[in-house]
Amino acid sequence: MFYEVDKHSGIPSYIQIMNQIKKEIIIGNLKKGDSLPPVRELSKIFNVNVNTILRALERLEFEGYLEAQHGVGYFVRTDMDLKNSVFNEVSSFVEKMKKENIDLETIKLLLEEVWRNEQFSE
Amino acid sequence: MFYEVDKHSGIPSYIQIMNQIKKEIIIGNLKKGDSLPPVRELSKIFNVNVNTILRALERLEFEGYLEAQHGVGYFVRTDMDLKNSVFNEVSSFVEKMKKENIDLETIKLLLEEVWRNEQFSE
DNA sequence: CTAATTGTTATAGTTAACTATAACACAAAA
DNA sequence: TTTTGTGTTATAGTTAACTATAACAATTAG
Numbered sequence: 001m002f003y004e005v006d007k008h009s010g011i012p013s014y015i016q017i018m019n020q021i022k023k024e025i026i027i028g029n030l031k032k033g034d035s036l037p038p039v040r041e042l043s044k045i046f047n048v049n050v051n052t053i054l055r056a057l058e059r060l061e062f063e064g065y066l067e068a069q070h071g072v073g074y075f076v077r078t079d080m081d082l083k084n085s086v087f088n089e090v091s092s093f094v095e096k097m098k099k100e101n102i103d104l105e106t107i108k109l110l111l112e113e114v115w116r117n118e119q120f121s122e
Numbered sequence: 123m124f125y126e127v128d129k130h131s132g133i134p135s136y137i138q139i140m141n142q143i144k145k146e147i148i149i150g151n152l153k154k155g156d157s158l159p160p161v162r163e164l165s166k167i168f169n170v171n172v173n174t175i176l177r178a179l180e181r182l183e184f185e186g187y188l189e190a191q192h193g194v195g196y197f198v199r200t201d202m203d204l205k206n207s208v209f210n211e212v213s214s215f216v217e218k219m220k221k222e223n224i225d226l227e228t229i230k231l232l233l234e235e236v237w238r239n240e241q242f243s244e
Numbered sequence: 245c246t247a248a249t250t251g252t253t254a255t256a257g258t259t260a261a262c263t264a265t266a267a268c269a270c271a272a273a274a
Numbered sequence: 275t276t277t278t279g280t281g282t283t284a285t286a287g288t289t290a291a292c293t294a295t296a297a298c299a300a301t302t303a304g
Contacts, residue, residue: 023232114213134260253299261288272277
């Protein structure tokens with residue numbers, strides 16, 4: 001489910017961790033009420049210090065994704081419940097982009113740009 | 123064309139700068155042979171120190187996007203030349219996602235996940 | 245109640261990113 | 275050649291991210 005952070009990517013570890021957890025919630029692998037592994041375990045999984053885990057979890061709590069229960073654990077607080085149609089749209093989009101041999105990084109930047117500028121929609 | 127970096131986003135400034143420049147190349151605002159503004163000017167535009175500009179530019183040079191000419195300037199080395207069809211695909215994708223009220227952050231994470239897993243393509 | 249499991253806080257030190265400032269080096273124009 | 279505009283390098287200091295380690299606090303199981 002989770003994988004080690006890349007410590008040489010330039011992106012702070014706690015942000016990578018936040019994104020991994022968010023992603024699991026978005027795709028529905030983590031649902032409302034589910035518990036996360038204990039922080040000491042997460043620390044081993046992501047290969048970072050407990051404090052770094054805590055920083056990520058606290059931010060996700062602040063953003064409303066998680067809830068902390070002292071002595072018990074961290075729990076998912078939101079359900080994404082994306083429609084299947086959304087998944088299908090994303091899949092077919094990815095497929096098209098791969099056929100054009102465009103890499104993920106490029107797509108993300110292009111997407112950001114188009115997202116910001118509305119002039120493309122008819 | 124360029125805008126200030128967000129110093130509180132957690133993402134290192136030099137990476138934000140790299141992404142902004144890459145984005146201009148991707149969407150075709152910067153073409154092969156074009157020069158960038160002088161580093162001291164970029165420093166003012168992005169509101170960071172010259173050294174931070176240099177770090178971003180050197181990485182982009184290493185990645186093949188730019189070329190430095192001592193005493194002259196930085197020049198774009200690559201042409202993206204994305205097809206119009208690609209832009210159209212992205213636009214219509216963005217439109218659909220906006221209609222579903224999904225935010226950009228979520229889309230990017232979802233996209234990453236789908237990109238990594240091939241099981242969706244027929 | 246006690247022990248085990250979990251989250252929380254604190255301290256001290258390291259490293260990478262960033263800043264300010266200045267000097268140096270190359271190229272082009274006057 | 276001199277000046278101006280450009281990239282380049284260096285030094286020193288600040289801050290944020292991260293680490294290691296330890297202790298403390300709340301919950302649950304026995």
